[in-house]
Amino acid sequence: MKFDVTIFPDDLNAAAEIARAVEAYGFDGLWTSETGHNPFLPLTHVAAATKRINLGTAIAIAFARSPMVTAQIAWDLAAQSEGRFLLGLGTQIKAHITRRFSSEWSAPVPRLREYIESMRAIWNSFQHGTPLRYTGESYKFSLITPFFNPGAIKTPNIPLYIAGVNDGLCRLAGEMCDGFHVHSFHTVPYLKDLIFPNIEAGAQKANRTRADVSLNCAIFIVTGRNDEEMQTNSLLVRSQIAFYASTPSYSAVMDMHGWHDLYERLNQMSREGRWYEMGELISDDMLHQFAVVAPIDEIAHAVKERYDGLLDRIGYYFPFVPNDAEKDHLWRSAAEVFSS
Numbered sequence: 001m002k003f004d005v006t007i008f009p010d011d012l013n014a015a016a017e018i019a020r021a022v023e024a025y026g027f028d029g030l031w032t033s034e035t036g037h038n039p040f041l042p043l044t045h046v047a048a049a050t051k052r053i054n055l056g057t058a059i060a061i062a063f064a065r066s067p068m069v070t071a072q073i074a075w076d077l078a079a080q081s082e083g084r085f086l087l088g089l090g091t092q093i094k095a096h097i098t099r100r101f102s103s104e105w106s107a108p109v110p111r112l113r114e115y116i117e118s119m120r121a122i123w124n125s126f127q128h129g130t131p132l133r134y135t136g137e138s139y140k141f142s143l144i145t146p147f148f149n150p151g152a153i154k155t156p157n158i159p160l161y162i163a164g165v166n167d168g169l170c171r172l173a174g175e176m177c178d179g180f181h182v183h184s185f186h187t188v189p190y191l192k193d194l195i196f197p198n199i200e201a202g203a204q205k206a207n208r209t210r211a212d213v214s215l216n217c218a219i220f221i222v223t224g225r226n227d228e229e230m231q232t233n234s235l236l237v238r239s240q241i242a243f244y245a246s247t248p249s250y251s252a253v254m255d256m257h258g259w260h261d262l263y264e265r266l267n268q269m270s271r272e273g274r275w276y277e278m279g280e281l282i283s284d285d286m287l288h289q290f291a292v293v294a295p296i297d298e299i300a301h302a303v304k305e306r307y308d309g310l311l312d313r314i315g316y317y318f319p320f321v322p323n324d325a326e327k328d329h330l331w332r333s334a335a336e337v338f339s340s
Contacts, residue, residue: 003027006032012042027335031218034057062091083157114136187253238279266281
């Protein structure tokens with residue numbers, strides 16, 4: 001199992017320094033995400049500043065960009081990093097695609113399938129100079145002239161990850177992708193009973209196995225150096241769990257555990273803006289289902305024990321900050337435990 005970290009550099013000029021620290025700590029990879037900043041821009045700094053670690057997006061929003069735009073960005077990062085780049089894509093929800101990005105929305109699974117197919121057709125044209133011909137319901141590509149073709153690179157087989165929660169995207173990952181970003185809002189039974197079977201079903205369709213799909217997740221942890229820190233951390237994680245538990249997109253996780261009534265209650269509270277009260281409804285049992293809970297000296301071992309044989313790449317839900325006095329021991333312990 002590889003241990004990765006996520007970074008959220010507010011200052012783009014700091015990305016290289018953070019990346020060098022990630023490599024120096026001994027971690028295996030570094031991910032960025034599409035929140036307040038573009039997820040690709042820091043990775044150009046990361047690629048230039050490192051030699052060993054993987055670098056990737058967890059996630060970049062697919063439907064906000066043309067597949068041609070994403071394919072070109074990924075091609076350049078793959079070349080710059082000499083094959084260390086991992087392209088992670090997500091669909092987002094309709095409101096964000098149509099209202100935040102003013103882009104088109106349609107059924108996400110078939111649309112993402114076409115997105116992947118068309119990107120691979122574009123990459124094939126880049127690498128081999130073949131005419132670009134792709135026709136689908138959502139995407140159609142039929143033109144690329146030599147002036148706009150970046151040409152062949154040494155590492156053209158770009159690993160592609162997608163993110164998802166429900167069965168359709170799991171099956172698509174099993175059929176077409178190199179990796180799958182498991183959502184932080186999950187339980188081990190959810191992994192075993194929904195994620196794994198559907199990835200396996202998709203893989204069988206393409207004469208592959210679940211082992212062909214690397215599973216990655218940034219997990220919730222509750223930890224601290226003493227009881228007071230553990231309690232403070234617990235309140236923060238309960239609030240995060242409650243936020244996801246109130247969201248319709250993730251209700252399948254709640255339903256699997258018989259928590260549908262709680263989902264409806266939390267959903268109503270979220271619509272009333274009662275965010276600070278919601279975490280109080282997350283029981284100790286729910287907390288331990290969604291998060292690994294252990295003191296700071298034991299947390300890395302507890303995480304490894306829970307997810308050994310379940311996940312291939314793992315990290316913590318919060319971002320990595322080098323030389324953070326409060327969390328430095330936590331990071332160094334994770335690097336040591338997962339490298340052994």
